[in-house]
Amino acid sequence: MELYFPEEFGEQLAFCSAAFAVLAGLVIMFAPGYSMRLFGLQPREGRRDGYAELRSTGGMYLALGLAPIMLAQPNTYLVFGAAFAMAAFARIISLLSDKGSTILNYLLLVVQVILAALPLAYVFGFFSA
Template sequence: MEFYWPASSGEWLAWISAAIAVLFGLILFFAPGLSMKLLRLAPAGGRPEAFASIRATMAGFHLGLGLSCLVFAQPFLWLALGAAWGFSLFGRLISIMSDKGGTFYNWGAVVLELLLAAGPLLFAFGFIA
């Protein structure tokens, strides 16, 4: 079986979104301490359970969904990836509105998550070929 490379520009956008999800997952998996600093999180008392949660919940999701999209390249997987990034965006917007989190970091993350959600969704729904 040969690795599938995208054939169109729309498929490349979706593929890049999946590759970024895998990259985020790898960083979260192999460097949870650094990841927590980048995400502006701090475990209470440096507890090892915090690092396990980062590796299991956050890294596992990004790696699992991203690798599934890259390996199988199916339309429903692109929809799932776009929906996942879209709900990440939605959660961040809710936090900006309700938690007074309108910082430069959060607005930059909004732009990034919007782009990462748009690529797979636009391709999966046929807006870009």
């Protein structure tokens, strides 16, 4: 099986978005302690459930990013973009409801919006000539 790299600019951007999610998923899944420190999270004393939850989330990012890379179909990019759009919407709700107005949350919101916008723009033809 060959790794397909797109020729169209729009699909290349969507591909890079998926590749970033794969990279983030790998880091989150295999280095949950580092990821927790990066996101400012702390596991409670004697409880290691947070590592399992974070590894699970990393696995989801990994699978969600690998699907469009491996299948190279517009529908997989659509699902990928829609998932990150909903994640960005949930972060906005958190910013407004949970008093989570921090620089890190705004930065992660921007990342999620970019991860959603690139594949959705490709799917809906914003990059076509």
